[in-house]
Amino acid sequence: MQRRQGAAQSEPRYQQQQSGRLERQGEIKRDTGSESDRQPQKPALALFEQRPLQPLKRMDSAPPWPRPGRSRRSAPICRPARHRQTAPCSKPSHIFTRILPPAGPAWSMRRARHMLHHSAAPTHRIAVAPMTSKVITRFAPSPTGFLHIGGARTALFNWLYARAHNGHMHLRIEDTDRSRSTDAAVAAILDGLDWLGLNWDGEPVYQHRQAARHREIAERLLSEGKAYRCYCTAEELSRKREEAAASGGRTGYDRTCRELARQQDGPYTVRFKAPVDGETVIDDQVQGRVSIPNSQLDDLVLLRSDGTPTYMLSVVVDDHDMGVTHIIRGDDHLTNAAKQSLIYQALGWQIPVFAHIPLIHGPDGAKLSKRHGALGVEAYRAMGYLPEALRNYLVRLGWSHGDDEIISTAQMIEWFGLDAIGRAPARFDFAKLENLNGIYMREMAAPDLLAHLLAAMPHLEGGPELLRRIEVGGTDSLLRALPGLQERASNLQALMQAAGFLFAARPLDIAPKAAKALSEEGKARLRELIPTLEAIGDWSKENIEAALRHHMETTGLKLGNLAQPLRAALTGSTVSPGIFDVLYALGKQESLDRISDQQAG
RNA sequence: GCUCCGUUCGUCUAGCGGUCUAGGACGCCGCCCUCUCACGGCGGAAACACGGGUUCGAGUCCCGUACGGAGUGCCA
DSSP: OOOOOSSGHHHHHHHHHHHHHHHHTTTTEESSTTTTSOOOOOOOOOOHHHHHOOOSSSSSOOOOOOOOOOOOSSSSTOOOOOOOSOOOOOOOOHHHHHHOSSOSSOOOOOHHHHHHHHHOOSSSOOOOOSSSSSEEHHHHHHHHTTHHHHHHHHHHHHHHHHHHHTOOOEEEEEOOOOOOHHHHHHHHHHHHHHHHTTTSSSSEEEEGGGGHHHHHHEEEEETSEEEEEEEOOHHHHHHHHHHHHHHHHOSSOOOOOTTTTSOOOOOEEEEOOOOOSSSSEEETTEEEEEEGGGGOOOOOOOOOTTTTOOOOHHHHHHHTTTTTOOOOOOOOOHHHHHHHHHHHHTTTOOOEEEEEEEEEEEEEBBBBOOGGTTTTTHHHTTTTOOOHHHHHHHHTBBBTTTOOOOHHHHHHHHHGGGGGBSSSOOEEEEHHHHHHHHHHHHSSOOHHHHHHHHHGGGGGGHHHHHHHHHHHHHHHHHHHHHHHHHOOOSHHOOOOOOOOHGGOOOEEEEEEEEHHHSSHHHHHHHHHHHHHHTSSSSHHHHHHHHHHHHHHHHHTTHHHHHHHHHHHHHSSOOOSOOHHHHHHHHHHHHHHHHHHHHOOO
């Protein structure tokens, strides 16, 4: 599965183990009540002893059996070990791997950026264990709001996993709750994924359209005696729940209707007949082996009293029908996985591989709320972040590959694996995103950055207006200014604002601070400079700089004395790219005109 | 309440029983570069939640405590 290369010789045994593990998934351990009948938990050590003895330390390849997870309390034997660096690389090193010193001092960011800039798509795919079936993941958002950042990361992980295994990622819109689903939300999700570059395979599946199929499965369960009709009303249920909560008892359904002898009149829901005792085990690729007492699992509702299917039924049926092999989703679904396992079993269907990833928290450690960061991805676009930077930031939230920070999408696909996902929730940190975005912006070739900027401008604050001005003035000056601009901005919004002076109407508005530089003395210096500038034939950066430096030599001025008034006159601000760059970007005529404006004013 | 999950610098993380005097990144502080602002370079402060246990040896394994999170719907 998410094995990496380097352990080919131990593959068969691993496979065996793997399938054995899969079979155990979702199994129900019947609790007979008598101590002697109870299956004793096999200690980890006993399992090891059954295996051929091999030295545990310093192995050249990963051990063929799963090793204990980090702090798995229930059963520390299920999680495939992380073995990232333990296996020797059999394939030609990837560029990043190659330049990473094994244990040396930190390599410079400059070097990282260089690599980022020059890295090509990997030519060698990682060797993965042969799959019995193609990997199919899915992203299944409910269209009750925008695509928030946590959902975006879930989508990313699913996308990455599918791409890494040459599989497919499907998109399913979970809209079984018709009253809360909106078309606008669906559009926002599609648009958000599109912007983030997370393309899905095939057509999106709209869950509510499968309702007939879901109902059919519920009927089947009913006829097989694995589900039953429940005539309790919603009011009764909520009253019982409140009472139970008040008395500190179990809050689940009390199973009043489970053993009803015959059908009654009136509306009913269809409930799943869940096992009452024992426990359900799920083998999670991230959380490890988790067992949940069946007493915690309810006789959940499959069909509402109006005949519509609930989420719990729909996911199982759809995931099965869509051939989903790996379910990667937020760990708020962990207990659902147990419930769903029971349904899979009742239906005799193969249980997919589960991977429940921890949620993203806000800066204060609490669950993300709209107040702090649970913005839709379109908000990140509006703040001027690059999709590839956001992807890089997101993938590092909970997943890591050694000390690597700058990870191109091609590298993510090559390196991504479920085994390197952490179990602790991460907090969202704008400062780091901003930094990452700046790195990506600086590394981008000017024409590419220009394309990104232009595409983002309709979404930026003040972007549409500037866009109109750019349409009139053309992008030539912008393209010339970009190299100087791009290393001064860490998001497109700031970049756009910094570029604003290029398209400002004459005479410029001069900021108060800048006005100070345009004292009488400053203006006089500019006046003296005019002939020098006029004399420049070929308006190239080199010529401009040479002319200015010559001018300083003859006048005895320092660059600082000249640059600030010039900057003020040219940009109306005290902050701008290097003054030679500004002159070059603006062009000869515009530069001279702006200087003249100040002489008049 | 019950069930499940988690806890390494402020934040994201590396760590797979000895190589940990705990590494990297962001942020912060200082210095350098410099025409402004940035970029960049160099340096610094900063963490194994707590208590037991296992072991010759624990950040790493086990148990407990504290704290945090999730679930506990005719929501998804």
